[in-house]
Amino acid sequence: MADPLEVLRTPLVPIAPDPSFAIRLRARVQQALTVPRGATMSTATLEESVAADVSSVSHAGVVPYIAVADAARALDWYVEALGARRRGEPIVMPDGRIGHAELEIAGGLVMLADAYPEIGIVAPEPGAAVTFSLHAEVPDVDAATERAVRAGAVLERAPADYPYGRNAVVRDPFGHRWMLASTAPADATPALNPRHGDIGYVSLWVPDVDRADAFYSRVLGWRTAAPHPRSRQVEGVTLHHGLWGGEQHNTLFLCITVDDVPAAVERVRGAGGTAEDPHEEPYGLISLCTDDQGMRFAIFQPPPGPSAKGPENGAHHGDISYITLEVADSARFRAFFGHVAGWRFQPARVEDGWGVEDVAPMVGLQGGHERTTAVPMYRVDDIAAAVERVREAGGTATDPVAQPYGITSECVDDQGTRFYLGQD
Numbered sequence: 001m002a003d004p005l006e007v008l009r010t011p012l013v014p015i016a017p018d019p020s021f022a023i024r025l026r027a028r029v030q031q032a033l034t035v036p037r038g039a040t041m042s043t044a045t046l047e048e049s050v051a052a053d054v055s056s057v058s059h060a061g062v063v064p065y066i067a068v069a070d071a072a073r074a075l076d077w078y079v080e081a082l083g084a085r086r087r088g089e090p091i092v093m094p095d096g097r098i099g100h101a102e103l104e105i106a107g108g109l110v111m112l113a114d115a116y117p118e119i120g121i122v123a124p125e126p127g128a129a130v131t132f133s134l135h136a137e138v139p140d141v142d143a144a145t146e147r148a149v150r151a152g153a154v155l156e157r158a159p160a161d162y163p164y165g166r167n168a169v170v171r172d173p174f175g176h177r178w179m180l181a182s183t184a185p186a187d188a189t190p191a192l193n194p195r196h197g198d199i200g201y202v203s204l205w206v207p208d209v210d211r212a213d214a215f216y217s218r219v220l221g222w223r224t225a226a227p228h229p230r231s232r233q234v235e236g237v238t239l240h241h242g243l244w245g246g247e248q249h250n251t252l253f254l255c256i257t258v259d260d261v262p263a264a265v266e267r268v269r270g271a272g273g274t275a276e277d278p279h280e281e282p283y284g285l286i287s288l289c290t291d292d293q294g295m296r297f298a299i300f301q302p303p304p305g306p307s308a309k310g311p312e313n314g315a316h317h318g319d320i321s322y323i324t325l326e327v328a329d330s331a332r333f334r335a336f337f338g339h340v341a342g343w344r345f346q347p348a349r350v351e352d353g354w355g356v357e358d359v360a361p362m363v364g365l366q367g368g369h370e371r372t373t374a375v376p377m378y379r380v381d382d383i384a385a386a387v388e389r390v391r392e393a394g395g396t397a398t399d400p401v402a403q404p405y406g407i408t409s410e411c412v413d414d415q416g417t418r419f420y421l422g423q424d
Contacts, residue, residue: 065111068174069123071098081151106136124175133177141166144180158221158317160236193302194257201240201255209245219389220318238315250417252374255298261285267340295372310360314379322377323363330367377420
């Protein structure tokens with residue numbers, strides 16, 4: 001009778017290991033062979049080394065392991081641009097590629113290696129879409145962003161403040177996307193309400209909201225949310241700002257803060273305008289109105305809380321710094337909004353031009369136009385670069401001109417919306 005163990009035995013056939021396992025194993029063996037012959041590795045020394053590593057940066061949790069097209073250059077770049085610290089020596093494979101390296105960045109651990117397309121590990125293409133971002137907490141977002149851009153990173157979103165802190169987004173030369181952030185302190189001063197007469201909210205009215213979103217995100221670095229197919233909300237700007245599509249008259253819609261909406265509604269109606277009955281929204285009590293020359297606007301009353309004057313000319317790149325109102329009859333406009341919002345006016349330098357006193361952001365108006373249009377000015381850090389972005393995005397922009405109050409450019413977006421760029 002045949003031995004079943006002999007019958008069922010299969011011949012020994014060599015099995016090719018998983019390629020990525022082979023690379024890791026080869027790297028470990030190569031690292032072990034670098035120890036000098038005859039050297040004694042004490043347990044105490046090993047334990048001290050491990051303890052030092054653990055106390056420096058913990059391995060607990062998920063650790064990003066990124067692939068790059070040139071790991072040796074990437075290691076140097078991350079040290080220079082992001083302030084990384086090398087953790088040990090990189091493991092170099094026989095073909096010259098780096099099989100493994102470690103960096104400490106912003107208190108965390110990042111592992112990296114060269115791309116190995118033969119086993120499906122590829123590096124991102126610079127400028128192409130990404131599937132993940134690396135988030136780094138830094139003490140000074142602006143300084144970290146400037147350092148990275150100076151070293152060759154591409155600025156995707158300029159530093160800006162958000163309810164959860166300040167952040168910026170850059171793309172490194174190897175295709176990886178970094179969010180540089182600082183968390184808002186727990187004892188941060190809460191946001192203050194706008195005052196009576198201040199502009200509390202604006203919305204840019206355009207024919208196509210998707211095109212406007214793409215244009216202004218490229219030009220100003222805006223980040224937006226889409227609560228409705230026709231609308232976008234710009235995140236991180238000082239004055240709450242929206243985009244609204246489906247409109248044929250390109251203009252900036254204004255929402256003016258008042259102390260008492262029902263009383264202001266009566267003043268609108270008494271001055272020859274129209275006003276809807278007030279209704280509650282999460283941000284306060286609001287009424288949609290039209291003035292006596294056909295301009296649509298809103299009045300709103302924020303929830304109870306302290307108020308203060310906001311920045312007159314914006315605080316950061318991408319903020320609104322000034323609003324120009326082009327109206328048919330400046331005298332009627334001044335009478336109407338002086339009665340409704342308590343605005344006071346002073347003559348400006350241009351013919352039939354007027355400035356609104358003590359409102360934030362600053363507002364000016366000029367009479368003699370066929371139709372009321374509100375034209376915003378946006379604050380930028382580098383007006384020459386912003387002008388180029390306007391032109392590249394399909395808009396037009398005049399060459400920057402020095403004015404007594406700063407450097408400006410008159411622009412038109414790719415849908416015919418007029419706006420200005422301004423730099424202090």
